[in-house]
Amino acid sequence: MTFPIFVDPSYQDPRSNENEADFEWDPNPADFPILAYVMDKLPTISQTLSNAAAEAFDIENPAPPAPKPHFELTERMPHLKKPELISAMRRAVTEIAQTRSVLQTIGPRPNHEVVDAARYKIAEIEAHSSRNSEELNKDYRKYKAVIALDEMHEAYGKMLTAAEKRLERLYEAAVAGVDPVVDDGPQTTEVKEEDAMTEEVVGILKEAESGKGIEMVDLAGRKLRSMPLAFWRLKSLIVLNMSCNRLEAIPGAVGELENLEELNLASNFLSTLPDSICLLSKLRGLNVSKNNITALPDSITNCRSLEDVDVSYNKLTYLPTNIGFELVHIKRLSIQMNKIRSLPTSIGWMKSLRYLDAHFNELQGLPASIGRLSGLEVLILNSNFSDMKELPETISQLINLKELDLSNNQIRCLPATFGHLLNLSKLNLDQNPLEIPPKQVVSLGVDVVKVYMNQRLADMVRADEERRMREAEEQVQEANILTRSTSWLKNMSGSVTDYLGSLGKSDADRYIHNEY
Template structure:
């Protein structure tokens, strides 16, 4: 028997009666290789014999079954020595890779090779170095991943046991709640039925007013894209961990307060959109989503301001998000060696009021943000190997304080120029108003004078006395 399951009798019992995808009735024979029969837990919890209770429980632990089956295929947990050795080797490879890439970047350009050709040559060499390192890295990473999966599996069992206990208690308190659990949108039911007959790759349930998602969704193993945005979901079932091929998951604009830890098992997930929810934290397991390249967590209640050290060097970053300005406790930021991908820094950088060290070397940044001079606590700055124009090289050579003063003066000049333009606009408006009023006054005056002259010339046929004087 799985040694983990000895501590979780209720979970062990339900796993032994887990139904297959094609049947809604529990099997009498366990589909798993349980060496020992489940404890006589039914005597202590008689409601387990209720079909609805058992059905709800089996849906709630599908993620455990999937993970257990996967781990049985992958093998036992690596011992501590193997894990420590893998970590050591990865650190060694990373150090060697950093050194090789740094030597590549700092290598002098031959006089007979133009800059464009030289950069293209460097890019090819960089790709070759990374590919060679990746071959070596993959083996050691697999050891660490297997160890982490076993670690996550242990936590998963504890959470599953707690879920089962809650379901059982809820069933005893209110039998109607079980019917609500099984109450499903007809369109969702249709999708689940279709998934049994053929493989589905994409499901779009955007804006369907869904309040919950059936656990059975985790059984659509071939699913690549799932859109659940614009609904009323408060939780995402752990069973989504069964979607091992899933690449895109959109749960934006819902009522989610947390994400399941099992999301870390989605090894192929590339795009995750959880914007517009009520999240105040992300699960630690999200760092195991190795394929993730796009993560949108905007418009939530995330509190990550305690981060003090952020190292993102030797990646392929195309930029830093404006939200980085929220990391008000950040003291060290390292984004060096992103090469041709990183071309600018966000204006929100000035909000990092506790930043002490900044390394942006070996990138393609040509100007620091105008508000850079507001980084009062910055004492260490590395901008080497950038086509930097603002500030100029002679200022950079004088050190970080000179850079801060230059950028601060530039910022003041910019504000003064904006103020001058604003005053000019106000003055133009005022002058335009004065001219309008003056023109109106002149028009009125001219009209009055015109009327007087006209009246004078037209009164009693009077003529100029000089003209009428006899010659």
């Protein structure tokens, strides 16, 4: 399949300065163990070096090959040693290999800021009645190319998930002694059946049909793969718990649960949430933790009644740009165990936020707007490892902060005003290359740390004042010297003028003057 991609020479992905190895072309063994194993067994196709790469390549001293991730799967899955099974699996992932080659040629996925900007520009251009300008059409194609590239990477991610499941079914067939058959269908070893509705679900629907308003349904741990559409139209529902099932998708009909206040979809196999979730205007609690969600829909910002959001243990790389501007009533936000690299500036406008857990991400820092969260009491930022190197000075404005976990990062120096966190009673700074404050100070507890930082700040302020006083004195001295110099020059000028004036009149002049 050919993809019409228009590349603008002026376009540069914000991550283009990063090592290309950072982009995961190959499936991650942690997420797709069988697929990664099979892909590793595929023959590699040599690629033509680019001009820059060719110049950097030294044939006599080639760079050592990049180490491949080691994962030994055959100990747990011994049937992978069977040549016929591996052969069938290779055929099953042919499309994955082809798509990977296409993406490697086209380039890495643009980040969400670039994609959002491209969508905005497209909407702006389309708003014009005509696009007769060649320059305008060129820009339009450029932004469309960015969107197309993002969608291709999104589709590739879904292909990886589907391929892993297909390989799992092939392996199950091999274990059962059935010849592995490559099939594009959803199942290969068992008869395709509709998910049977449990008696419990049937009873709920019958009860609803009788006219009785059902406000709470708990179907956690029922191994459900799907639910009938009629279930998603129980308008009286207030609390719905569908956690610990096998749901792979939530239909758009969920938006019809107009009175829903609590929705628990934790521990399923969801990769996305429907845009119609924005219709749940009364939703206060949302738990979609422990799924495979890669991005939250922007429409979630319309759920303005939300107070508790748990999206932990997913595959998020960012949060919606305007999430903080719209969801101002959130009190508890759990985003730990994702791959988030930065928090949006808007998070500083979550004026009701009391609890924020962002540990085990890839955060490179915090936005300065974090200081606006004056009601924040708990902030957990541990285990962002080499990415988290510093904190903004504005963190000292979190006047109600009681607990702060910064362990397992690369922080060397706390902000100078850190001691202003008067209510801070629990602080974890373990596993950081701290220089300020020294580790011996940290070992004495949070109160000693605050005293140390306040004393250090006072010393800095005093040193700054002394420096400014010295500079002021030097300026005064310079001004005095200048004044004295000016006065001396004036006196000298007067003396010279008088002297020159006296020289101007000779005896001959006086004689001539008397004669006439």
